[in-house]
Each structure stands twice: as structure tokens, then as C-alpha cells.
Amino acid sequence: MKKTLVLAAITAALSFPSIASAADPVEFQKIPQIMQQFESAQLYVKKAPTLGRLPKQQELGQDFPTYVSDGKGGYTLETNNVMTDDVVIASMSKPIVADVYNQWLVPKDVWTGTYGELPTSTEFKPFKRIATIKAIKIDDAMLKLLGSNDGETAVIKVSWDDKGMKVYKGGYLADYEYGIAPQEMQENYELAK
Known part of the structure; x- marks a missing residue:
């Protein structure tokens, strides 16, 4: 009897979508609380070619x-x-x-x-990059708005990949439609003069 109940519970659990499955990409441009931050965002330029x-x-x-x-x-x-x-x-x-x-x-x-x-x-x-970008730091509040499942990453919608692009806590969202990982931002970008 116990074996049957355990098996039934496992079967029922498997019939529901997993919470741990990959999130659908989020179009951050449609989230007013995020887009408002770009109004006062700092300008960055890529320092390395x-x-x-x-x-x-x-x-x-x-x-x-x-x-x-x-x-x-x-x-x-x-x-x-x-x-x-x-x-x-x-x-x-x-x-x-x-x-x-x-x-x-x-x-x-x-x-x-x-x-x-x-x-x-x-x-x-x-x-050498001639264009500047506006970028905002990805923090806990932004990750919640982006539907993060783990509090460390989220997946944003991008035009070049249907699966989206993973962004990271401590990284940045750029105003065009992409994310910049924390290490990449630190090594390759600087405030525009």
C-alpha cells in the first residue's frame, strides 16, 4: 500500500510542470519600473577595442x-x-x-x-566602439521583476536567440536589449566622458 501511494505521488508530481525548468525569456522593455531607471542611467563606452x-x-x-x-x-x-x-x-x-x-x-x-x-x-x-550605451545594474529587485527563479540570474528576451539571454546579479542591462556579465563590465567598459 505504501509503495502504491509513493508511486502515485511521484507520478502526480511528474505530471505538473517543474518549477526548476527554464523560465521564459522576459522582455524587460515592457517593465515600466526597469525602463524608468534608464532615464537616469549612466553612459558607458567600451574601453577595449x-x-x-x-x-x-x-x-x-x-x-x-x-x-x-x-x-x-x-x-x-x-x-x-x-x-x-x-x-x-x-x-x-x-x-x-x-x-x-x-x-x-x-x-x-x-x-x-x-x-x-x-x-x-x-x-x-x-x-573602436563609437557608440555609448546606457546601462543599469542588476540587483535583487530587478531580478524579481525579471522573474528570476534562483535570485542570481534571469533570462531576458533578445532578437537573436529564441531561448533568450541569461543575465546575472551584479551585471548590467544595456538599453539596446542585452545584458553584460559582471566580469565583462568590469574589464571592458568605462564611464563615458
């Missing part, structure tokens, strides 16, 4: 993972996209660890608005 290159022919149609620091000396997958010919591959100049770099895809029109000119080859070249 970003490396940029065009996709190689053999990369088109292939998966392209983006990795970020996990804050513990390693790295974690942030997003995974498919390479197309209308993007630029952007990269930090220093690896996260060993030969793993923080690299991401940027639509060509966004790239020109941010860096001024497009890369002309499939080899990485440095580009």
Missing part, C-alpha cells in the same frame, strides 16, 4: 555558440545562434580561459552604427 570579422563561407548555416565567464575561472554557454552572411563576428581580444573567447554575432547594420565601418575580411581586426 572589439575584434570583428566577416563569416567564412564554410561557417554559414553552422551553429555559433557564445560563451561568457562563469565568474569561477571557467566559462558557460550564453547563447547559440546560426551563422548567416548578414552578421559580423565580434570577439573580445583576451580569452575567457585558454582558447575560449567571448564571441558573438552582430547584425551588419547594428555593427556600422556601433563601430562606424564594417570589417572587410574573414580575419579579426580591432574596431
Whole structure:
């Protein structure tokens, strides 16, 4: 009898969606309490050049993972996209660890608005960011607004990945539609002058 009740309880528990399952990405631009903070947000500029290159022919149609620091000396997958010919591959100049770099895809029109000119080859070249960003720090209150399940991270909606982008407590939300991990912000951005 006890075995039957335990089995029934397990079966019932499995029939409900798990609370620990990944949250649906949240469109932070639709949350007034967050958007109000951008009205007085500080302006930042990337202090280090970003490396940029065009996709190689053999990369088109292939998966392209983006990795970020996990804050513990390693790295974690942030997003995974498919390479197309209308993007630029952007990269930090220093690896996260060993030969793993923080690299991401940027639509060509966004790239020109941010860096001024497009890369002309499939080899990485440095580009200095010309555009500033408004950024607000992600704290406990913001994580609640973003529907965080663990009090440390949340998933925001982004145009380039249906699964969204993970953002971190102590990191930043940028006004365009992305998050900046704490270590990346510290190492690569400074207040605009």
C-alpha cells in the first residue's frame, strides 16, 4: 500500500510542470519600473577595442555558440545562434580561459552604427566602439521583476536567440536589449566622458 501511494505521488508530481525548468525569456522593455531607471542611467563606452570579422563561407548555416565567464575561472554557454552572411563576428581580444573567447554575432547594420565601418575580411581586426550605451545594474529587485527563479540570474528576451539571454546579479542591462556579465563590465567598459 505504501509503495502504491509513493508511486502515485511521484507520478502526480511528474505530471505538473517543474518549477526548476527554464523560465521564459522576459522582455524587460515592457517593465515600466526597469525602463524608468534608464532615464537616469549612466553612459558607458567600451574601453577595449572589439575584434570583428566577416563569416567564412564554410561557417554559414553552422551553429555559433557564445560563451561568457562563469565568474569561477571557467566559462558557460550564453547563447547559440546560426551563422548567416548578414552578421559580423565580434570577439573580445583576451580569452575567457585558454582558447575560449567571448564571441558573438552582430547584425551588419547594428555593427556600422556601433563601430562606424564594417570589417572587410574573414580575419579579426580591432574596431573602436563609437557608440555609448546606457546601462543599469542588476540587483535583487530587478531580478524579481525579471522573474528570476534562483535570485542570481534571469533570462531576458533578445532578437537573436529564441531561448533568450541569461543575465546575472551584479551585471548590467544595456538599453539596446542585452545584458553584460559582471566580469565583462568590469574589464571592458568605462564611464563615458
